[in-house]
Amino acid sequence: MISFQSIHRNQIMCINNSEAQAANYLTTAFKRTFDDVRVLTGVVLPLPEGARLATAEYDCIVICNAGVYLFEVKGWNQCLVGREKVEAGHQWYLEQANGDRKHVNDPVAQGSEKFQAMKGYLDARIAIKYYVVLPGTDVQISPTLPATILTAQDISYIPRLCNSATKASKMYQKLDRETVALLADYIKEKSGVLTLNEHIANCNRFQLQKKAARHASGSGLMAISVAPACCD
Known part of the structure; x- marks a missing residue:
């Protein structure tokens, strides 16, 4: 897990650029299929009481006539994205051309809490789906990965899939124009005055909690079990 405190300024810029790139791809693709589309980026929403974090950041939210679609954006470039079986389940990795591998958190698992939180905000008759988008250059995905993992080339197919499913x-x-606009305003209202800086602060507090738990465990004390957070 990468602490936000350790992320270099260039890495943050890369993440922001990836989100902007993904938002452009998604806007173009969804507007080809739907008459009414609203795209929200960098939305920070409060999570329910008892969640691992107080807030969650939604990289891209697309609201259209077919429903609400959440997109987690990963700024990975020039690599193969895959996963392998381990004792605890699956370990995701990025493999470079020379065969070197870097372990990364499961982006699907990271989004589960955010997905459930958003689902709780919406009427049960509104379709909602979660995807992971990899808009970077020269990114390949293993054929064994879930179908919800998308490269830039896959995005154009998703709006038609969403439309058919609804x-x-x-x-x-199906949502009319007024409902699409109301939903976008409702989500922005729920976000209120929450900022990305506040979300980063929540993530840093979570990291400190994990560090304290590990220290307590190493000292022979009972450690609090803390699951990985969705904040990288």
């Missing part, structure tokens, strides 16, 4: 569903209803 049309075929007996549970979800």
Whole structure:
């Protein structure tokens, strides 16, 4: 897990550039399929009481006639993204051309808490889905990865898939222009005055809690079990 305190300014700029790039791709793709599209970026929302973090950042949220779609953006470049089985489940990795591997957190698991939180804000008749977008250059994905992991080349297919799924569903209803606008305003209202800096501060507090738990464990004291946070 990378602490926000250790992220270099250039890395932060890279992350921001990746999110802007993904937002442009998503806006273009969804507007080809739907009449009404709103794209929100960098939205920070409060998480329910008892969650591992007090807040969550949503990189890109697309609200359209088919529903609400959450996109986690990863600024990975020039690598193969894969996962391998380990005792605890799956370990995700980035493999360079020379075969070197770097372990990374599972982006699907990272988004589960955010997905459930957003689902709690919405009417059950509104479709909601979570994807991971890799808009970087020369990124390949292992064929064994979930279908919700997307490269830039995959994005154009997603709006049509969302449209077909909502049309075929007996549970979800199509949203009109007014509802799309109201949902976008509602999400922004829920975000209120929360900022990315506050979210980063929450992540840093979480990291300190993890460090204290490890120290307590090493000292023979009972450590608090803390699951990985979705803040990298």
